[in-house]
Amino acid sequence: MECMKSVTVQCPYCGVLNEEMIDCSAELPEEYVEDCEVCCSPMLIRIFSVEGGMPVVEAHRENE
Numbered sequence: 757m758e759c760m761k762s763v764t765v766q767c768p769y770c771g772v773l774n775e776e777m778i779d780c781s782a783e784l785p786e787e788y789v790e791d792c793e794v795c796c797s798p799m800l801i802r803i804f805s806v807e808g809g810m811p812v813v814e815a816h817r818e819n820e
Contacts, residue, residue, distance in 0.1 A: 765815040769797040778803055778811040789818055 759780035764773050772794040787802045798818040805812045 761809070761811055763811055763813050765799070765801065765813055767792040767795060767797065767799055768815055768817045768820075769799075770795040774799070774815075776801060776813065778813060780806045780809075780811055 761778050761780050763776055763778055765776055766773055769792060772792065774790075774793050776790065782803070784806070785802065785804050787800060789798050790801050791797065792799055799815045800818050800820065802814045802816065803811050804814070
């Protein structure tokens with residue numbers, strides 16, 4: 757069963773807030789690269805867990 761949630765992450769390059777759709781039903785932890793909507797820099801999105809129905813997500817520079 758798919759569970760999509762919208763979360764906001766801050767770009768580690770330019771600081772702009774980006775909206776990400778996270779699949780809460782995926783096997784966690786998970787990480788993938790997504791380009792910032794504004795500066796197009798590659799953000800490493802890490803999804804650690806789902807707490808209270810919301811995913812715990814962090815965004816880092818791709819090379820960190």
